[in-house]
Amino acid sequence: MAKFGKKKKGTPAISTASLPDIVFMLLFFFMVTTVMRETDLQINSPKLPSATEVKKLEQKSLVTTIYVGQAKETDKFGNKYNSIQLNDKIASPDDIPAFILxxxxxxxEVNHPRMTTSIKADKQMSVGTLTDIRQRLRDVNALKLSLSTHKGSTISE
Structure with missing residues (x-):
């Protein structure tokens, strides 16, 4: 007579039937949650100054950003470190009131008093440019101002 031995059972194969569903759910999730950059920088990325007391802005939808720094094309836009970018173009301080409006x-209209203007300025920009921007912001009653920095020591390098 033949002997009947126990068959060794291996682990069952993993079912891959739900794998496409998982891949498409992840793809859809990242497509929905990814935020694309709204503006293309016409200036070199500003080297932000350091600060010890840093606070994050709460409502990004109420923030308007003004970039100040060195233009990528200095022969076309003029000043080395005092180029102002509003949205996707280089502008002058006189264009700021129209930009804010x-x-x-x-x-x-309920949120107008809570709107904040954020200035991302290079550390080597002139103070006169910042003063011009602040004066134009006062002209249109945009009084909430945020100066962008990165957290670190304030000791000069």
């Missing part, structure tokens, strides 16, 4: 059109 256009930004207010996209926000409900």
């Amino acid at each position: 256009n930004a207010r059109l996209d926000v409900p």
Whole structure:
């Protein structure tokens, strides 16, 4: 007579039937949650100054950003470190009031007092440029101002 031995059972194969569903759910999740950069920088990325007391802005939808730094094309735009970028173009301080008023059109009137203007300025920009920007912001009553920095020591390098 033949002997009947126990068959060794291996682990069952993993079912890959739900794998496409998982891949498409992940793809859809990243497509929905990814935020694309809204502006293309026409200036070199500003080297932000350091600060010890740093606070994050809470509502990014109410923030309007002004970039100040060295233009990528210095022969076309003039000043070395005092180029101002509003949205996707280089501008002068006189263009700032229209820029702020256009930004207010996209926000409900209830939120106008909570709107913040963020200035991302290179550490080597002149103080006169910052003063010009602040004066133009006062002209349109945009009084909430944020100067972008990165957290670190304030000791000069």
